[in-house]
Amino acid sequence: MNLILLGPPGAGKGTMASGIKDHYRIPHISTGDIFRTAIKEGTELGKKVKSILDAGELVSDDLTVALVEERLSQPDAKEGYILDGFPRTIPQAEAFDKIAGEYRVLNFILAHDIVVNRLSGRRICKNCGEIFHIKSKPSQKEGVCDSCGGELYTRPDDMKEAILNRLEVYDAQTAPLVDFFQAKSQMADIDCNQPIPAMMEDVLKVLG
Numbered sequence: 501m502n503l504i505l506l507g508p509p510g511a512g513k514g515t516m517a518s519g520i521k522d523h524y525r526i527p528h529i530s531t532g533d534i535f536r537t538a539i540k541e542g543t544e545l546g547k548k549v550k551s552i553l554d555a556g557e558l559v560s561d562d563l564t565v566a567l568v569e570e571r572l573s574q575p576d577a578k579e580g581y582i583l584d585g586f587p588r589t590i591p592q593a594e595a596f597d598k599i600a601g602e603y604r605v606l607n608f609i610l611a612h613d614i615v616v617n618r619l620s621g622r623r624i625c626k627n628c629g630e631i632f633h634i635k636s637k638p639s640q641k642e643g644v645c646d647s648c649g650g651e652l653y654t655r656p657d658d659m660k661e662a663i664l665n666r667l668e669v670y671d672a673q674t675a676p677l678v679d680f681f682q683a684k685s686q687m688a689d690i691d692c693n694q695p696i697p698a699m700m701e702d703v704l705k706v707l708g
């Protein structure tokens with residue numbers, strides 16, 4: 501089973517990916533991991549990526565596609581894979597569509613205001629990294645970690661303004677991809693405004 505996951509931050513995509521990975525025993529592949537591994541292994545493509553990133557530039561669509569293709573040819577991806585964070589642009593999607601054979605797309609849907617509520621309510625312990633949420637998982641004493649007594653804080657990424665920016669970038673990048681995959685009718689929508697177990701059930705039902 502070859503899978504692409506699309507979805508905004510805070511939708512529970514990572515949790516679903518890990519559930520799908522365990523259920524179908526296929527690798528969860530992100531472009532960040534591919535770049536890091538290629539650089540570490542010092543492959544030809546890895547050397548190119550390193551020089552681009554070292555110069556503070558963006559990795560081109562062509563190079564990203566070549567690296568993804570190389571990763572997907574590894575033995576562990578023979579029975580399938582879950583792609584997360586790729587494709588991110590229409591040229592990447594078109595190139596992937598040519599090399600991929602059959603694949604499915606899950607489109608995780610969550611309204612912006614719910615994303616903001618979920619992410620802006622997160623509080624993280626400065627000391628041990630434990631994650632709390634002011635509504636769904638509050639600490640016993642406000643601002644204090646239950647596990648170690650450390651101070652809880654809001655990551656800069658989880659500030660409302662930052663979340664709205666991330667959503668804007670996501671919408672601009674992803675809306676054209678949704679149209680692209682919808683036209684190929686290989687896409688299923690997943691409602692993320694429900695508890696994780698119910699979401700997982702929907703995902704497995706769709707995948708069969």
Ligand SMILES: [Zn+2]
Nearest residue numbers: 625628645648
């Ligand atoms: Zn703590």
